[in-house]
Amino acid sequence: MATIPKIQLSDVTKQFAGNLVLDGLTLDVERGESLAIIGQSGSGKSVTLKCILGLITPDRGSIRVDGEEVVGLRSAGFDRMRAKFGMLFQGSALFDSMPVWRNVTFGLTRGRQVSGSRMRAIAEENLERVGLDRRVLNLRPSELSGGMQKRVALARAIAPRPEIIFFDEPTTGLDPIRADVINDLIVSLVEDLGVTALTITHDMASARKIAHRVAMLYQGKIVWIGPRDRLYDSGNPYVDQFVQGRAEGPIQ
Amino acid sequence: MPAPKPAAALLAPFAAIGRVVVAMFAGVGRIAIFAGRTIGRAVVPPYYPGRFLEQLAHIGWFSLPVVGLTAIFTGAALAQQIYTAGSRFSATSTVPAVVVIGMVRELGPVLVGLMVAGRVSSAMAAEIGTMRVTEQLDALATLRTDSYRYLIAPRLLAAVVALPLMVLAANAIGIFGGWLLAVQKLHFNSASYLAVTRKYMSSDDFEMAMVKAGVFGFFIALMGCYHGYRTTGGAAGVGNATRNAVVGAFVLILASNFLITAMVFG
Numbered sequence: 001m002a003t004i005p006k007i008q009l010s011d012v013t014k015q016f017a018g019n020l021v022l023d024g025l026t027l028d029v030e031r032g033e034s035l036a037i038i039g040q041s042g043s044g045k046s047v048t049l050k051c052i053l054g055l056i057t058p059d060r061g062s063i064r065v066d067g068e069e070v071v072g073l074r075s076a077g078f079d080r081m082r083a084k085f086g087m088l089f090q091g092s093a094l095f096d097s098m099p100v101w102r103n104v105t106f107g108l109t110r111g112r113q114v115s116g117s118r119m120r121a122i123a124e125e126n127l128e129r130v131g132l133d134r135r136v137l138n139l140r141p142s143e144l145s146g147g148m149q150k151r152v153a154l155a156r157a158i159a160p161r162p163e164i165i166f167f168d169e170p171t172t173g174l175d176p177i178r179a180d181v182i183n184d185l186i187v188s189l190v191e192d193l194g195v196t197a198l199t200i201t202h203d204m205a206s207a208r209k210i211a212h213r214v215a216m217l218y219q220g221k222i223v224w225i226g227p228r229d230r231l232y233d234s235g236n237p238y239v240d241q242f243v244q245g246r247a248e249g250p251i252q
Numbered sequence: 253m254p255a256p257k258p259a260a261a262l263l264a265p266f267a268a269i270g271r272v273v274v275a276m277f278a279g280v281g282r283i284a285i286f287a288g289r290t291i292g293r294a295v296v297p298p299y300y301p302g303r304f305l306e307q308l309a310h311i312g313w314f315s316l317p318v319v320g321l322t323a324i325f326t327g328a329a330l331a332q333q334i335y336t337a338g339s340r341f342s343a344t345s346t347v348p349a350v351v352v353i354g355m356v357r358e359l360g361p362v363l364v365g366l367m368v369a370g371r372v373s374s375a376m377a378a379e380i381g382t383m384r385v386t387e388q389l390d391a392l393a394t395l396r397t398d399s400y401r402y403l404i405a406p407r408l409l410a411a412v413v414a415l416p417l418m419v420l421a422a423n424a425i426g427i428f429g430g431w432l433l434a435v436q437k438l439h440f441n442s443a444s445y446l447a448v449t450r451k452y453m454s455s456d457d458f459e460m461a462m463v464k465a466g467v468f469g470f471f472i473a474l475m476g477c478y479h480g481y482r483t484t485g486g487a488a489g490v491g492n493a494t495r496n497a498v499v500g501a502f503v504l505i506l507a508s509n510f511l512i513t514a515m516v517f518g
Contacts, residue, residue, distance in 0.1 A: 075398075
């Protein structure tokens with residue numbers, strides 16, 4: 001019997017003010033798999049993630065998580081579904097009004113007042129997992145460097161132990177060394193915690209390091225999907241142009 | 253180039269007016285839906301008492317200095333104006349009565365409303381707007397926290413509670429300002445000034461002031477939260493949201509003040 005994909009998108013379509021962003025997108029992500037979606041800016045990568053998370057409702061199509069339809073879920077259903085997800089936002093999206101330890105444990109407390117000492121211990125444990133120590137616990141996000149903010153955001157995403165983690169441009173804005181630190185963290189999280197990971201990125205080095213498979217999104221459709229080792233000899237003219245960064249080619 | 257059809261040209265101004273009217277009603281509808289959604293979510297757990305108290309301090313306690321200064325100068329200026337105008341026809345004895353009625357019925361609620369709107373509506377729009385453009389609102393959703401319950405409802409409730417308390421304080425300070433000027437500069441007898449003030453203090457006027465203050469508080473928080481929540485387009489969008497929140501709150505305060513006054517005295 002075939003296993004049910006962890007995430008299954010079928011014919012997902014979304015347009016904004018007449019601009020077709022997703023055009024019948026179909027994609028499966030298997031349980032425990034790390035999949036990277038590459039593509040130009042505005043190709044619909046972030047919209048894809050937001051549709052799965054229920055932050056945007058697609059105009060048409062089906063999105064299933066563990067076989068359960070997500071599109072059309074009401075708030076209680078989404079609440080249950082979102083317990084499966086963790087998300088690392090492109091700009092980290094840390095809550096700047098609260099210290100690091102409250103940010104890290106927010107997914108557990110959901111903003112309620114819960115025993116500080118217990119939550120600080122949980123925050124410390126998760127920060128340790130991303131290579132930060134207790135000295136940052138009481139700092140505000142604005143007091144951290146970009147790389148440290150990403151790591152705190154990563155700690156926040158994994159603290160509730162989600163089954164699926166989305167990474168939105170995890171290495172954007174970081175120097176190559178810090179970017180590689182984040183890549184290593186993502187690899188270790190996927191392997192150690194056994195999560196399913198979906199990453200959207202422009203960074204080819206990152207895609208090759210963190211993903212088992214890579215999919216190329218162009219004009220709202222998947223134009224190529226294959227193992228990461230085939231990224232540079234895919235034989236697909238869109239992928240070739242994109243990974244080589246050429247101005248000439250089918251992508252205009 | 254083909255000449256425009258005469259009928260279309262004639263109708264163009266009406267079409268433009270129609271578009272503005274439709275846009276205005278659509279805006280009112282969106283604000284009403286936003287308010288309704290917030291109230292609907294606010295009555296269902298989880299509740300955030302800590303957030304409510306935090307907002308109560310931001311809106312009420314930290315606005316007290318500016319409200320106090322506004323009230324004391326307004327009360328004193330009002331006493332001076334009534335005295336100057338009244339002296340032309342030997343009616344200077346009306347100073348304490350007009351100060352207390354003017355402060356309680358109109359100036360207290362309206363000035364507190366406008367000052368707090370300037371301070372709080374803009375801050376709410378800027379904070380929530382920044383959260384929108386930096387994806388913090390999306391982060392709240394992914395962390396299974398309803399932004400209406402967590403961010404909007406505590407602000408609305410705190411503003412509705414804080415404004416009446418601040419208007420009470422402003423009325424007292426404004427009446428004190430009038431008394432201070434009348435006794436120190438205009439040489440009124442303190443005891444008789446206070447006796448007239450007490451005589452013209454009406455519980456009905458205080459009740460109306462409290463109702464006005466509650467309504468103004470609701471509009472102040474609603475405008476700040478609504479425009480912040482709908483922010484788009486980065487830093488410029490946050491600037492627009494802040495401006496729209498303050499202008500919207502000012503207009504709603506002045507319009508609702510007129511309506512409440514007209515209903516009570518009309």
